[in-house]
Amino acid sequence: MTGDATAQTIRQLLGAEPLRAPVARAMIDALGLPPGSAGLDVGCGIGLQATVLAEAVGPAGRVTGLDIDPGLVAVASARAEAGGAAGAAGGDAAGAAGAVTFRTGDMGALPFADGTFDWAWSLDCAGYPAGDLAGPLAEMARVVRPGGTVAIAGWTSQSLLPGHEALEARLEGTCSAYAPHLAAWPAADHFDRAPDRFREAGLRDVETRAFAGEVRAPLPAGVREALASLVGMLWVEPDGGSPDMVALREVLAGVPGGAPPLLDDPAYHASFACTLTRGTVPGA
């Protein structure tokens, strides 16, 4: 990635974090990761979930975050060090979480021996946005020991623009997460069909479950900015711009002398969902 692209990813991840964090935490809690276990966070970005995963496995556990972008890996490492130092200064917090380390690598060829980890997790990376799920899934299953867990999660739907159904449909239909599917990908390769890929990969006890997030007015400042950032991140605009983009800006920013910004509407309510698919590596 270029420096600009890395900086944009960091801005977007931090911007959307107030919305995504509670849902990510709920998914991680639902995994019931064993205390003291060792896991891998595939496509860890700036490590927003790696620290939550480390809390989940407790002080005897360890988490390795892997990302293809060295710039993001550097930020993840710095954030973890700063968090560890802050926790140590504050007392209990640092002792409650397992060790976290980060490294650069490609999920298509994970740089680990077979069976290195007790579990592997990926949020909004493996198979997402449109991309090959089977290859990274096979790699995740390879580096997890027999009986261990592979879990892949991704953003799957949203209702962010209530009362503006045409724009909502445009956002939903061309959302950055699945636009490439509309153009060229077979339906069977859609992220929501992940359970089929898990079974084909030989994983056992495959389960899939959606986790919803929601926010309502009055929106705290961080959540308001997160929503605006998120819509910008999901919206796919053709070269040259579109009338829809103008309409979207007016809905979000309001019209002087006309409608106020949607996010200031006292009745505003938004919801969204992530889908988590998990399976067990055979051979235990």
Ligand SMILES: C[S@@+](CC[C@H](N)C(=O)[O-])C[C@H]1O[C@@H](n2cnc3c(N)ncnc32)[C@H](O)[C@@H]1O
């Ligand atoms: C939308 S971000 C999600 C980051 C993080 N999981 C989160 O939810 O905060 C997608 C991440 O996948 C990483 N990524 C993309 N392709 C990858 C690959 N082939 N191997 C490893 N990481 C990859 C990107 O660099 C980026 O950090």
